[in-house]
Amino acid sequence: MKEINYGLVGSDISYSFSPGYFKKKFEKDGLKNYRYNLYDISDINQLPAIIAETKRLRGLNVTIPYKEAIIPLLDSTSKTAKKIGAVNTVTVSKKGKLKGFNTDHYGFRKSLKPLLKEHHEKALILGTGGASKAVAYALRKLGIEYDFVSRNGDEVIFSYTDLDKEIFDEYHIIINTTPMGTYPNIEQCPALDYSLFTDKHIAFDLVYNPEVSTFLKKAGEQGAVTKNGYEMLFYQAEKAWEIWNK
Structure with missing residues (x-):
């Protein structure tokens, strides 16, 4: 065979x-x-x-x-x-x-949707690579406003140093689309002031290995709802299989 x-x-x-x-x-x-x-x-x-x-x-x-x-x-x-x-x-x-x-946008949307509440109106997308673009597309489909964050901000993109309490009070979904914190570099995490997370926030990490990244651990310690990228991967993989077998 x-x-x-x-x-x-x-x-x-x-x-x-x-x-x-x-x-x-x-x-x-x-x-x-x-x-x-x-x-x-x-x-x-x-x-x-x-x-x-x-x-x-x-x-x-x-x-x-x-x-x-x-x-x-x-x-x-x-x-x-x-x-x-x-x-x-x-x-x-x-x-x-x-x-x-x-299929990333489909997987992300399916995974995020059950967590959403009325106050989850705006999101910060950490990173500007290919995965961030799929996340942005999914957020548009969900009717959620978003802005990007990168190490080198400009007129339209926040830098990590721009993120203060005022911004965290406005943006209640924080999504890590960077590979930072992926095994074996599990101690790494985006350079945020994690004390700004509250129980109103969702911290979503596309990283799934380790299961609880440093980003999720630190956000969770402040009461944020946390989710890793495993379920997103499951959904996007199922959709890929469907496409391959049409």
Whole structure:
């Protein structure tokens, strides 16, 4: 029986949840000839050779730092991925044509929605990479205003040093879309004044390994509702599987 291949493209991704998740899925569904591989590459331009060498490759997930960089290598992108400006799911046709999709926005929206209360009207998105764009798209769909935060702020983006009590009193959802705090660098966290979190805040971390990041731990100590990125990953993976099997 010939193998059908899927995989994850990223850099320094040995920690990833995806291989274990899809291995269990294949076993549960009796898909004995299905494989999910890690494509840990230092340059996105290595990807075309991998695709050419991998027989019966049907789909890819894409993670940090290539969600934006992969777009020029694709033959087409979905309308939503085009609007977001980032891709985390790719279909590979039998003729080798690549089409990009974004399922991160779906996973994030599904995961955040149960936590929302009336006062959760505005969000701060920590980071400005590909994942942040999907989060922003999801927040727009939920009718939540947002602003970005980065190390180097400007006229339209907050810097971390801008964030004071007045801003925290206005923005009650704080979302970490950076890889900061991911295993093995688990002591790291965004440079916030964590004493500004209250029980009115949601602290959402796209990091899921460790289960409780330093960001979530410090926010939780101030009474914030906390959630990691595992459920988001589950939802986006299910949506990716649906796309691959259309």
